[in-house]
Amino acid sequence: MSTEAIPAEKPKRNFNALFGLTLLGLLLLMWIVLAVATPSFATTLNITNLLRQGSLIAILAVGQTFVIITGGIDLSVGAVVGFTTVIVALLINAGWPIWAAVLITLLVGVAIGLFHGFGIVKMGLPPFIITLATMTSLRGIGLLMTNGNSISINSDSFQAFSRGSLAGIPYLFWMVILVAIPSYVFLHHTRWGRYLFSVGSNAEAARLSGVNVPRTIFMAYVLSGLLAAIVGVLLASRIGIGNPTQGDTYELQAIASSVIGGTSLFGAIGSVHGPLIGSFILSTINNGANLLNVNTFWQRVITGLLIIVIVYFDGLRRRGK
Amino acid sequence: MTSTAQELHPAPTLAPGRTILELNGLEKRYPGTHALKPVHLAFKAGEIHAIVGENGAGKSTLIKLLTGVMPRTSGEVIWEGKPTALATPHEAMALGINAVHQEVVLCRHLTVAANMFLGEEESRFGLLQQRAMVKDAQKIIDGLGFDLPAHVMLGDLTIGQQQLIAAARATVRGTKFLIFDEPTAYLTRKEADQLFKLIRRLKGEGVTIIYISHRMEEVFELADRVSVLRDGTLVGTRNIAETDEPELVKLMINRSIEQIYHKEHFTAGAAIVETKNLSGKGFENVSVTVRAGEIVGLYGLIGAGRSEFVTTLYGRHRKSAGQILWQGKEVQVNSEHDAIRLGMALAPESRRDQGLCLNLPVGMNLNLPIYKRISSNLLISGAKEKAEADRQIADLRIKTPTRHALASSLSGGNQQKIVIGKWLAHGAKLFIFDEPTVGVDVGTKAEIYRLFSTLLSKGAGIILISSYLPEVYELADTLHVFRRGKLVATHGFRTASHEDILGQALAEKQEKSGGQK
Numbered sequence: 036m037s038t039e040a041i042p043a044e045k046p047k048r049n050f051n052a053l054f055g056l057t058l059l060g061l062l063l064l065m066w067i068v069l070a071v072a073t074p075s076f077a078t079t080l081n082i083t084n085l086l087r088q089g090s091l092i093a094i095l096a097v098g099q100t101f102v103i104i105t106g107g108i109d110l111s112v113g114a115v116v117g118f119t120t121v122i123v124a125l126l127i128n129a130g131w132p133i134w135a136a137v138l139i140t141l142l143v144g145v146a147i148g149l150f151h152g153f154g155i156v157k158m159g160l161p162p163f164i165i166t167l168a169t170m171t172s173l174r175g176i177g178l179l180m181t182n183g184n185s186i187s188i189n190s191d192s193f194q195a196f197s198r199g200s201l202a203g204i205p206y207l208f209w210m211v212i213l214v215a216i217p218s219y220v221f222l223h224h225t226r227w228g229r230y231l232f233s234v235g236s237n238a239e240a241a242r243l244s245g246v247n248v249p250r251t252i253f254m255a256y257v258l259s260g261l262l263a264a265i266v267g268v269l270l271a272s273r274i275g276i277g278n279p280t281q282g283d284t285y286e287l288q289a290i291a292s293s294v295i296g297g298t299s300l301f302g303a304i305g306s307v308h309g310p311l312i313g314s315f316i317l318s319t320i321n322n323g324a325n326l327l328n329v330n331t332f333w334q335r336v337i338t339g340l341l342i343i344v345i346v347y348f349d350g351l352r353r354r355g356k
Numbered sequence: 357m358t359s360t361a362q363e364l365h366p367a368p369t370l371a372p373g374r375t376i377l378e379l380n381g382l383e384k385r386y387p388g389t390h391a392l393k394p395v396h397l398a399f400k401a402g403e404i405h406a407i408v409g410e411n412g413a414g415k416s417t418l419i420k421l422l423t424g425v426m427p428r429t430s431g432e433v434i435w436e437g438k439p440t441a442l443a444t445p446h447e448a449m450a451l452g453i454n455a456v457h458q459e460v461v462l463c464r465h466l467t468v469a470a471n472m473f474l475g476e477e478e479s480r481f482g483l484l485q486q487r488a489m490v491k492d493a494q495k496i497i498d499g500l501g502f503d504l505p506a507h508v509m510l511g512d513l514t515i516g517q518q519q520l521i522a523a524a525r526a527t528v529r530g531t532k533f534l535i536f537d538e539p540t541a542y543l544t545r546k547e548a549d550q551l552f553k554l555i556r557r558l559k560g561e562g563v564t565i566i567y568i569s570h571r572m573e574e575v576f577e578l579a580d581r582v583s584v585l586r587d588g589t590l591v592g593t594r595n596i597a598e599t600d601e602p603e604l605v606k607l608m609i610n611r612s613i614e615q616i617y618h619k620e621h622f623t624a625g626a627a628i629v630e631t632k633n634l635s636g637k638g639f640e641n642v643s644v645t646v647r648a649g650e651i652v653g654l655y656g657l658i659g660a661g662r663s664e665f666v667t668t669l670y671g672r673h674r675k676s677a678g679q680i681l682w683q684g685k686e687v688q689v690n691s692e693h694d695a696i697r698l699g700m701a702l703a704p705e706s707r708r709d710q711g712l713c714l715n716l717p718v719g720m721n722l723n724l725p726i727y728k729r730i731s732s733n734l735l736i737s738g739a740k741e742k743a744e745a746d747r748q749i750a751d752l753r754i755k756t757p758t759r760h761a762l763a764s765s766l767s768g769g770n771q772q773k774i775v776i777g778k779w780l781a782h783g784a785k786l787f788i789f790d791e792p793t794v795g796v797d798v799g800t801k802a803e804i805y806r807l808f809s810t811l812l813s814k815g816a817g818i819i820l821i822s823s824y825l826p827e828v829y830e831l832a833d834t835l836h837v838f839r840r841g842k843l844v845a846t847h848g849f850r851t852a853s854h855e856d857i858l859g860q861a862l863a864e865k866q867e868k869s870g871g872q873k
Contacts, residue, residue: 233724243710
């Protein structure tokens with residue numbers, strides 16, 4: 036018996052070590068491996084590029100996480116990104132000062148979030164349905180507004196923002212930090228954050244405890260819409276055009292990042308740092324596959340498989356605790 | 357495989373009185389706890405064997421072992437003379453062991469008939485014989501004397517009615533050994549009577565019944581023998597004729613029965629809340645006053661309008677007529693938010709559905725109503741959050757490793773303490789307890805009652821809703837009886853007999869018996 040018990044013990048311990056590897060550890064491990072395996076990974080150009088790529092999804096994933104914590108989902112964020120690139124492009128080309136154009140665009144994001152809240156709270160629609168509806172409609176409205184054309188933004192200073200950097204770190208990544216810190220404080224250190232969790236866990240119990248459930252749901256979708264509009268502005272700045280078809284599948288990447296980061300799709304479980312790391316894991320997979328010259332078709336397959344593997348092992352690790 | 361009404365009645369092979377199932381040192385250990393210490397017990401064919409004990413005494417563990425939900429650590433299980441592994445639920449069912457659980461585990465979105473035949477559907481050429489199943493299910497239900505339709509969605513029935521369906525379902529599967537786990541927790545008296553009729557009938561057919569309940573009078577009404585568990589140990593088995601309630605309670609908790617209903621009388625102060633001819637959905641013309649320092653009991657059958665009355669008072673539903681006076685001034689309570697701001701607190705009836713955020717930590721559940729108070733400006737004060745939660749955990753003696761443990765990991769009694777405890781820090785004036793001790797063991801009950809006294813001594817008033825007469829009878833200073841949405845009688849502390857009160861609560865129902873369809 037005892038001779039059998041010892042080899043049975045060993046692999047278990049190895050597994051524990053594997054589970055103990057946090058997501059951040061996984062991200063760092065991927066970076067180290069890529070740095071060794073490819074000459075071009077650890078270059079300033081590639082790293083800043085990677086940070087820029089990951090930043091947009093990271094910001095979306097934070098907003099998405101707020102919504103998922105309440106037990107909902109926001110499928111519209113990719114469409115909101117595309118739509119708001121159009122809005123900001125139109126406003127700037129119409130001669131509005133950049134600050135005003137950006138402000139109005141962000142308000143459009145807030146309005147879309149309010150609409151989602153209205154649909155869910157007042158009309159009683161499931162979040163999946165109302166955000167699915169806006170997802171298709173917004174693309175349509177954007178195409179109608181632009182006649183299907185891209186709008187080139189004729190402002191160099193607007194575009195310069197996405198190329199610029201501070202202390203060697205691209206502005207786009209600074210934006211992630213600028214979003215993440217207040218989001219963290221909001222989620223974990225204010226009562227509204229607690230209310231998000233309570234609504235996702237048991238809306239009825241929250242209501243009977245005096246939590247304003249409708250307002251909490253409005254808040255989650257407004258934040259998601261606002262963050263999506265911020266991403267729309269940043270994307271417009273990065274590519275220099277407004278185009279309603281931009282941001283395709285961003286919503287799915289944001290959801291995937293959130294889930295990789297440990298958010299539960301059943302609600303009430305989630306953090307801010309998790310989705311951030313999740314989004315950079317995703318963009319590192321894409322970046323690494325490019326550098327390793329993996330066929331782009333295969334990249335999609337690999338990304339899908341890795342999502343399954345990461346979430347499965349992370350789930351095992353959590354249950355093990 | 358098809359089941360028809362003809363196969364409805366199981367045919368136990370064993371003569372009544374012979375041993376059908378014997379536990380020989382059955383034991384269960386979890387890492388860190390010894391949930392069930394070696395049990396030696398023989399169940400006889402055709403007996404109703406009650407098992408009583410506090411929450412955490414090992415009753416659930418015993419059921420799980422008997423139904424094959426989890427494996428035992430050691431010991432022997434002998435079924436009809438042969439040792440059996442009993443390692444999977446499937447094996448238990450194949451032997452004829454079935455269980456009806458307290459929380460109905462059926463599909464709410466399927467019809468009653470579909471639930472009855474779930475897993476054993478009647479089909480022909482691969483197609484479901486839906487009409488035939490509804491017909492057969494109706495035959496079975498009628499045969500059992502339940503006045504329920506087989507074609508409706510299960511979710512459209514009350515929880516009590518669903519429970520009856522669950523029981524009916526268990527009887528159609530060649531059951532020889534049927535376990536009822538707290539079956540009457542959500543039943544009305546009438547439904548409970550129907551269930552008891554069914555149980556006695558099964559007994560008559562030679563089925564062995566294990567009956568688990570916190571309600572002593574049911575044990576004495578039904579059982580032939582009773583076994584008592586305490587802290588995972590079988591402390592005794594008695595013939596029901598040779599024991600009485602005080603002895604059983606003493607075996608269960610090592611404490612006498614007088615110590616449970618702990619009633620202190622306080623001089624009633626000013627009126628906290630007063631309703632004048634309040635009407636709303638499910639009740640009408642209810643005038644009730646609650647003063648500081650008193651418990652106002654609302655007794656009646658489930659569906660008599662008590663819960664509807666308090667939820668309207670609490671702003672959950674709109675009133676249609678009448679007034680609410682709060683400390684002498686008329687107020688409009690349009691939402692729970694308004695009610696809480698005035699100083700009301702509601703511990704709802706169903707802690708899982710309405711009372712708790714199960715997958716959130718204990719501390720967050722406790723602090724949920726008071727986050728506004730423990731935030732300074734925008735941010736939550738971590739120190740205050742910790743202090744408030746830890747104080748409640750200590751005051752209420754909530755058994756939890758830390759305030760970070762998830763509410764779902766606690767026992768039912770401790771969960772109930774959270775539901776009640778979260779209002780203590782809030783400093784409410786009026787506490788509404790809707791069935792606060794359903795599914796809670798005697799020891800925790802006593803603690804909850806003691807808590808009532810603490811609240812009263814601080815000048816609060818309490819509305820206590822209960823379908824369990826001894827509870828309101830022994831605790832309420834003023835007892836209102838509800839029937840069909842109306843307040844039909846009012847009594848003082850212990851001024852009426854149990855029979856009178858019961859009669860007032862039932863009266864009309866008895867005249868119009870079977871008004872279910």
